[in-house]
Amino acid sequence: MLNIIKFFMAPKGAKKTAGQLAELFGLELRGDANATVNGVAPIADAKPGQLAFYSTEQNSAAFKILPLSVLENTRATVILVQPEMAKHAPKGATLLITDTPRGNIVKILGEIYREKPRFGISSDSHVERGVFFRKKSTVYVGHFATIERGAVIEPDVKIYPGAFIGRNVTIGRGTIVQTGAHIENATIGADCVIHAGAVIGKDGFGYTRQDGHNVFIPHVGRVVLGDRVSVGANTCIDRGVMTDTRVGDGTKIDNLCQIAHGVVIGSECFLASGVGLAGGTVIGDRALLGGHVGVANGIHIGNDAEVGAQSGVFRNIPDGDRQMGFPAVPGLEFWRQYAWLKNNSKKPAGKK
Numbered sequence: 001m002l003n004i005i006k007f008f009m010a011p012k013g014a015k016k017t018a019g020q021l022a023e024l025f026g027l028e029l030r031g032d033a034n035a036t037v038n039g040v041a042p043i044a045d046a047k048p049g050q051l052a053f054y055s056t057e058q059n060s061a062a063f064k065i066l067p068l069s070v071l072e073n074t075r076a077t078v079i080l081v082q083p084e085m086a087k088h089a090p091k092g093a094t095l096l097i098t099d100t101p102r103g104n105i106v107k108i109l110g111e112i113y114r115e116k117p118r119f120g121i122s123s124d125s126h127v128e129r130g131v132f133f134r135k136k137s138t139v140y141v142g143h144f145a146t147i148e149r150g151a152v153i154e155p156d157v158k159i160y161p162g163a164f165i166g167r168n169v170t171i172g173r174g175t176i177v178q179t180g181a182h183i184e185n186a187t188i189g190a191d192c193v194i195h196a197g198a199v200i201g202k203d204g205f206g207y208t209r210q211d212g213h214n215v216f217i218p219h220v221g222r223v224v225l226g227d228r229v230s231v232g233a234n235t236c237i238d239r240g241v242m243t244d245t246r247v248g249d250g251t252k253i254d255n256l257c258q259i260a261h262g263v264v265i266g267s268e269c270f271l272a273s274g275v276g277l278a279g280g281t282v283i284g285d286r287a288l289l290g291g292h293v294g295v296a297n298g299i300h301i302g303n304d305a306e307v308g309a310q311s312g313v314f315r316n317i318p319d320g321d322r323q324m325g326f327p328a329v330p331g332l333e334f335w336r337q338y339a340w341l342k343n344n345s346k347k348p349a350g351k352k
Contacts, residue, residue, distance in 0.1 A: 014112055018078045018094045021051075025107055030086065031094030037078050040109055046076035051108065053080035054089075055101040080105055118158055134173075142179075154190070166201070172227065185239045189227035189249070197234040200225075204238030204245075204261025204279060217241055219261060226250070226267065232257060241279075248285065266303065284319065308334075 019033030036049065043052035043066065054071040071081070071088050078094045080101045089095055098104050118140035121127060125141045130149030133139055139153055142161035147153070150168040159165065159177045166184035171177065175192040183194065185201035194200065206217040221240025225247045231237065232255035239245060240262040248267030253259070258276040265271075266285035274292040277283070283301045290309030295301070300316045307313060308324025308331070317323055325334040 014114065016112060018096060021078075021108060021111070022096055024111065025098075025104055027080075027104065028083075028097035029094070030097060031078075031092075033094075035077050035094040037112065040105070040112060041076070043074045043076060043079070044070050046074055048075055048077050050076050051078040051080065051096075051112075052076035053101040053105045054085055055082060056085065057082075057100065057102050080108070122161075160196075169201070178233075185221075186223040186225070188225045189229060191227055192225055192229045192231070194231045195233040195235075195255070198231045199234075199236045200231065201239045202236070204241065206241050206261055206279065221245065221262065223247075229253070232273070235259070254291075272309070290324075 015036055015038045017033060018029060018031065018035040018037065021027065021037065022029040037051045039050045041047065041050045041052055043054050046052040052074055054066065056065050058065065068088055071085065072090065074090060076093065078096060079089050080096045080098065081089060082099060082101060083097050086095055086097060119138065121139065121141040122143045122145070124143040125145045127141065127147045128149040131147050132152045134153065135155035138155045140158040141147065142159060144161055145159050145163045147159070147165040148167045151165050152170040154171060154173040156174040157171050160179045162180045163177045164182045165171065165177070169183050170187045172188055172190035172192065174190055175188055175194070177183065177194045178196040180196050181194045181198045183200045188194070201223045203219045206219060207214045208217055209215070219239050219241050221242055221244045223237050223239050223245045226249035228250045229247050230252045232253055234255055235253055235257040237245060237247070237259040238261045243262050245259060245261060245263050247253070247265045248269070250268040251265055253271045254273040254275070256274050257271055260277055260279040260281070262279050263277045263281045265283045266287065268286045269283060270288045272289060272291040275289050276294045278295060278297040280298040281295050284303035284305065286304045287301055288306045290307060290311070292310045293307050293313065295313040299313055301307070301313065302317055302319035302321065304320045305317045306322045307317065307328060310326070311324050311328040312326040313328045315327070317328070322331045323329055324331055
């Protein structure tokens with residue numbers, strides 16, 4: 001009985017033919033144009049009727065190239081593959097040929113598992129007078145969501161149950177605000193995703209000590225997110241004290257991150273889970289911060305820089321540099337220190 005329930009409740013992909021996918025995404029088709037795809041699966045686990053991909057692209061160290069035998073033995077009906085790998089595909093499989101399978105699988109996943117459109121404003125939601133909807137008929141507002149007066153909601157926005165949109169907040173076209181997210185004092189760009197429980201635009205941890213007491217500094221800045229920004233579940237982005245906290249276009253922030261007041265993050269960055277940025281931090285474009293990286297007040301991290309997981313950053317990092325450790329140092333220096341400690345920790349006490 002449980003298996004039956006799982007079958008009916010599991011996400012179902014929209015049926016597409018190989019010919020439709022080839023035409024839609026400009027792919028070369030080899031095989032049966034009428035081969036039907038009703039789902040996508042990893043190439044090692046794919047079953048007949050499913051699409052899988054195989055790639056030798058090495059876009060980053062995180063991408064592992066699977067053994068060729070996985071491609072040779074797959075049961076997938078349709079395979080997305082590079083031209084030079086096509087000869088290794090099983091006979092009878094329909095192939096979609098592209099130089100970039102990883103990039104195209106993202107598009108195909110979005111097409112096959114596209115969420116059904118949601119429209120309408122729930123009668124259980126609380127939308128105050130003075131909320132401006134640019135095109136109300138295209139907007140979805142779920143149960144018990146709250147939108148306060150002065151908010152501007154652009155077309156195609158989805159606000160899920162229990163979300164809160166404060167006064168004078170602007171939500172850009174096509175942005176999704178997930179369940180329980182809380183947004184105040186902010187301007188959100190187009191096509192952003194604000195995941196469940198994220199808090200954007202609350203006061204930061206800004207205090208001064210006066211006469212032996214901690215005195216809160218009023219915050220009057222905002223949070224400004226560019227287009228295509230993703231904010232992970234339970235991540236907090238604080239408003240600035242007198243300047244805005246800013247996140248550039250295309251930047252992806254993982255779950256459980258803390259972005260303090262007045263931080264500026266460039267475009268197309270990756271911040272992994274648990275990253276903490278102290279006030280005034282400036283991060284350039286395309287930077288990559290691993291999980292649980294901590295950055296001290298006012299630090300500058302350059303364009304294309306990378307910081308390894310669990311590092312503590314107390315000094316500026318120049319463009320393109322790769323650092324790790326606590327405190328963070330250039331990668332080669334870190335490994336030299338590690339090797340020295342490892343070698344010397346094996347020697348008996350008192351010996352040099």
